[in-house]
Amino acid sequence: PPMGQQAAQVTPDMIQTGSDIPAKWVQPQGNFDYVKREVMIPMRDGVKLHTVIMIPKGAHDLPMLLERTPYNASGMMPGNSPKMADAVWSGDKDWADGSYILVAQDVRGKYGSQGKYIMTRPPMGPLNPTKTDDTTDAWDTIDWLVKNITESNHNVGMIGSSYDGWTVAMALLHPHPALKVAAPESPMIDGWMGDDWYHYGALRQVNLDYFTGQMTKPGEGQEVPRSNYDDYSNFLDAGSPGAYAEAHGFKQLPWWKRFAAHPAYDAFWQLQALDKLLVAHPSSVPTMWLQGLWDQEDIYGAVHAWEALTEAGHGSNNHLVMGPWWHSQINRDGWNIGPLKWPGNTTAQFRQTVIIPWFNHYLRGTPMPKPLPTAMIYNPVAQQWDSFDHWKPASEQQLTPLYLQADFGLGFGAPGGDGDSYVSDPAKPVPYLPRPIPQKNDRWRTWLVQDQRFVVDRPDVLSYVTPVLTQAVTVQGAPIADLFAKTTGTDGDFVVKLIDVYPGTVPSDPEMGGYELPVSLDIFRGRYRKSFADPSPIPANQVQEYKFRLPTVNYAFQPGHRIMVQIQSTLFPLYDRNPQTYVPNILFAKPADYRKATVTIEHRADGRSAVLLPVVANK
C-alpha cells in the first residue's frame, strides 16, 4: 500500500452491504403548513388513477380544486417547500392560501396512473367502445374525493388549461353532483377545426413533437431529433409531414395511424368535437370558458364551446372570458404579451378578483363581489376589461365589409381595381416567424403578435392598407375572411391577417413605431371550401370563394393608425405546405406534387374580396 495508509483502520460503520436508498423515506413534516397525500383512486373498471392531494394543515370544511392532467400530477405538486404556496406549480399558487384542498390527477395511462392512454380519449360511443372515458373518470374521482377526504366540505371545482381544459370539458358531459363550478382554460375543443392539430384542414406540423412527447412512454417522451437548428429547413428537407413523421418512427404510434388516415373532417373528428358534444349533453354547472386573445395553441376552443352552448339556449350558466394572453398564460404572469404591455399583472388580477371569488361563491357560499357578466373580454387598446351582458355569438353579429381596393387600398367603400397576383412557391414558403426558427423557441408563445413587417416586402405576400384612420374603428366579434381567388394549381391554402399598423412614431413606446400588429389571423385549406368532410380539387384558373371565420377580437383601431389585410399562401413551418396539386392525402404528398402556382385575389365586381368586420358604433 502507498506510504502512510497502513495505519488506517476500517471500522464496521464504514461499510455498507445493502443499499444506500432506504426502503421507505418519510419526509419530516414538522414545519409544513400542509399534508401531501398520494393515493390511487379506483375507477369503476378497477383501474387506479394516481392522485396527489395537498391539504392545508388542520383543514376542515374546505372545497376541493381538481385538475386532471396528462402532464404529471406529481410535477404540478412537487411538495418541495414547507409552505403550500411554494410547493405547488405557478397555476395553483393563488389557490394555495390555506382555503382550498388541491387535487391533481394523472389521466389513465400517463405517469403514475394505471390503464391505457388514448390521446384526448373520445367519449364512450362509436369511437370508444369501452365503458370508461374522461367523463366517467372525473365522475368516479369526484365521488371518491367527497367520500374520502374528510377535511373537505364535499364541494368540488374543476380547473385546467389546454389538455387539462379538455378534461374539464369532458367532466361537464355528465358531471358528478358535487362538481359545483368549472373553468376550462384554453381547452382543446375541436382539434381539426382550429385548435392544436389543424386549422381548417391545414396541419400544424410543429405539433408532431407532441405525439412522441406524449405517446412513446407513459412518462415524458422525447421530441423528434433535429438535424438542423432551423425548423424551416428541417420540415422543408423532410418533403411532406408524413415522410417526416414516418422517418422518425411514427408508424409505431397507433394515434398517428388514426390521425394520418383522417386528414378531412370526417366522423373521426366530428364525433369528438366537444362543442357539439356539450350541446348534446348540456350541464347546469356554472362554467367559465376562458382563453387568450392571442392563444397560439387553442384559440378556437373556449369561444366556440361558449357560442355553441349559448346558441342552444344554455347561456345562463356559461360565461366567456378572453384575456390579452398567450396560451395558458392565465396560469403565469400577465404583465405583457410580447411588446404589448399592460398596466398591471392582468392574470394575477383576474385570478384574484374574478376566478377565485367566483369559485368561492359556488364552493363555499361566499357572496360574489359583483355578478359575472355573460362575457368579459379584454380591450387591448383601452387596456381594460370590457364586460358584456349581450356578447353576440358570431351567428348573430352584423358585419361590415372592408374591401380590397385598387393599388393595394383597403376601405369600407366599394371594391375596386381588378385583382393582384403572386406566385406561391412551395420551395420558398413564407415563414411564420423570422428565421431561424429553432424547435425550442421562446417566440412560439408570442408569434401571434409578431411584427409583420418581416414579410411585408415578400412578393408572395399581398398587403392592402387603409388610409390613416381619422376616427376609431371598433371591432367586437369574429371577423370573416371572404376571398374570391383563382389559382393555376388544383389546391392551395389562404392565410388572411387583420393587422393594426401603428403610426410611424410612438413617442410613449418608441419600439412600437410602425409596428404591424396581427389582431386576428388564420389559415384555410382550399380543398375544403365547399365541405370540410368532402374535399374537392380547385378548378384551375376559376374564381372560387374562400370564406372562413377569423379568431374573435375586441379591438379599436385608433385614429392615426391604419388597418391592413395581408394575404399569403403559407405560414411555414407551423403549417405544412399545400402541394398546390390536388392529392388524396396531403400528409403524404410526393416531392413532385409540390408545384408553384400563380394565385390571383380578385377585387373587381365579380369578386368582392373583403374581410367582414363586426364593427360597432364608437362609444
Ligand code: PG9
Ligand atoms: N395545446 C396542448 C394540447 C391540448 C390538447 C391536446 C394536445 C395538445 C396543451 O397545451 O396541452
